[in-house]
Amino acid sequence: MSAVHGSQLYFNRRHERAPRIQPEVRRRLSTYVSSLSCVNHRLSSPASVCFMDFAVDLTGITKRFGAFTANDSINLTVRRGEIHAIIGENGAGKTTLMNILFGLLQPDAGSIAIGGKTMLIDSPAVAIAEGLGMVHQHFKLVPSLTVADNIFLGMEIRKNGLIDRAAQVERTRFLSEKFGLRVDPQERVAGLSVGIEQRIEILKVLARNARTIILDEPTAVLTPQESHDLFQTLRGFVDDGMTVIFISHHLEEVMAVSDTVTVLRDGRVVATKAKSALTKRELVRLMVGRDISFDRRPRTRNDGAVALNVTDLWARDDRWLPALKSVSLTVSSGEIVGIAGVAGNGQTELAEVLAGLRPASNGSVQLHGHDILDRTPAEIRNRGLAHVPGDRMVRGVDRDATLSANMLMGRQKKKPFARHGVIDWAAVHEAMRALIQRYDIRARGPKDPARSLSGGNIQKVVLAREFTAGGDVLLIDQPTRGVDIGAQEAIHDEIMRQRADGRAILLISTQLDELKALADRILVMFDGRIMGSVDGAEMDEDAIGLMMAGINPADMTEAT
């Protein structure tokens, strides 16, 4: 309440003309200011506010979609020269707010000021003219055009009425070097990696002279290395006096890169604080509204028989390069074996080979003593393997189909869902309704299309289907990727329940926290090999970190 009051106070004063300050002074000032807690600053010394320079100031922004209030009188102040993270769970109103700021949506109430000027932003063109730039979550590039052509699409550099390609390439190269965003201006966009596509999107924004850059969930599609590079670039922008607004629901990266954090929950601002004044735990509590523990789950030891036995497994990836190199592992009933590693080190290929979706070039895989290597996915399923795929939108569901139809997959010929090849849809709907209840899936009913659900709820549908498929070996790839923290906890609970029921679980995750909470043993993969094994109870993060980078910790000890 007091924070809101403070901002209103400020709002009244802002119309007083701020004295013009030299850019250099301004930069130093803003660095100084960003070291202070925003809230405290506003309350204790409102007088100094007039010296501050605000890139963006939103006051009382409210946006309703029918009966649903996406943004409820939101106040947001972003200082020039800071990285301001906006964090919240899916559906908290982050993207709506940014779309309002960028002129893609019109607020029902409230006002927007950019650089101290209150204005009506009724289209992105106005926002761009005011120095705002937005990098959307889904890129908007033309694959058949070159990098430079994409960057200058719609604002082509012309000479004698024709497009001056040479100048565009030159300008792209200049921007690319200036901001350390390496691209080849003359390369076609088709076939470039997502990381580079994102660089192009950022360059597009820079080419339009943006001084305040909004990034919507920028790391959702990036590998950890690419994310790291991105954060360095963003730091560089800020050092250059630009402002970055960064939307995310990833705690780690918000803690890693931002100066100030605004937390949204249910369309309201719950807090705006300096990052230095926040802990991860506190941030989670602000986001979710309750305490959530990422501690290791309590457990009793189960001494089950070996259920899954992989020996000397080799396989190739889509480019026909070796992806698995002599992988051997066992998983016993009642045990969770975690696979850690930076994405792209063979984990996906391992899951696919085990599920029968990718041929192996050598080795053996035994499920309860039966050889399942190079059997069809249907045969492997019937032997008792359930698989939660890493890419749930492509492999895990048909987004256009109903929840019931999604649940039916793999059991369309089995009783009680089908008799003599004829599906009993009433039974299917009934079973799905029960799963919606049991797994707390937020959907209106079994006939909802999967696309109408949030990512976390879609994941719950996949988990519900696979956990009830009758398999006693569970292959779970990235159980909580893109899932809200609240839902993450529920999913972890469910996985622990499956363990207690005596299932053998192979859990692949790129998030160490998750493995730490769940796994009995953790195997680390690097470059298609298992680098080593770590006990989950006494997890040595340093050792895992080294192995994830391809270094054997034993070698290190010998060297020193």
Next chain:
Amino acid sequence: MTNRLLFRGLFSKGLARTLMGQALAFAIALALGAIIILLIDESPVAVFLTLMRGAFGDTEKIAGTLLQTTPILICGIAACIALRGGMFNVGIEGQLFLGGFAAAWVGFAFSLPPVLHVLAAMTLAVVAGALWVAIPAFFRVRFGTDEVVSTILANYIATLLTSYLTIFLFKRPGGWSETPPILPSAYLPELFSFSRLNIGLLIGLALAVGVAAFFRWTSAGYAVTMVGSAPKFAEYGGVNVRRVGFGVLLVSGAVGGLAGGVETLGVHHRFMEGFAPGFGFDGLIAALLANGSPIGTIFTALFFGALRAGSLLLEVDTTASREIITVIQALIILAVSADLMMRRRGDRTGERRWKF
């Protein structure tokens, strides 16, 4: 901007949006058609009224429309089957020709008791269609050859092959390049005394209902639908995607062959060069317009049948040539397929991302 968002909001609801999109496409096509009719100094209203009269003016005309609708409907069902399984069978025209020829051959070369004769001729027509599509289908699932290209090309071979067979091996004595007439024991029973309309229409309707029920209520139909809409998901769920792809094309080709058999045994009672021009393509378009729904195809096929039948009167009563219906048909196809493409691309990620 606001308008566009409002527009999107209004039409984002699945079915309503599909129907609105198609209705809009139809309206645009008809408006463009009207402009072209104006260009040839004819009144669009008169042309459309003549078309309506030619298609639905009296019982005979309605029967004529239904006669034209029959092969389009059966070919449309053939296309629906392939589309549901994610395959594009553009070779229905060729399967229709081969099926037609096969049925005619059984009809004139053998002498069998009445019902058996029809069944034998139909069976061979079905087999001929299935065998003909088996070639591109094999290359599709074995080597990933684009079935659109291979089935289109197979059409030319099929039509020319039947011409060759008709002219050089089985030509009846006399002027026309056609086979000898089939025996009356192989005739499909006619429904009315005043028209050649035959039970082929009922076969088509039964097929539409049967195929719709297959996709709606059977395990196999579910598997095929999933392969069509989310192949990776189906593969993951244990469906043999290649086998389904092959099977779906085979059945689609078989139904295409059946359409040819119905046309030969029910209407022409012989095989002749160019005996059923364009029905295969019209069927494919009818299926696309209906968004792959067999029941919907009944109505789109009826629409195309009415255009064809109505155009006969068009040349008698107005100065417009019957080719004008080809133009209108083409415009509708353009408008509707543009709408389909937009929806396809727009829905992938929720954002529009252009693919080329």
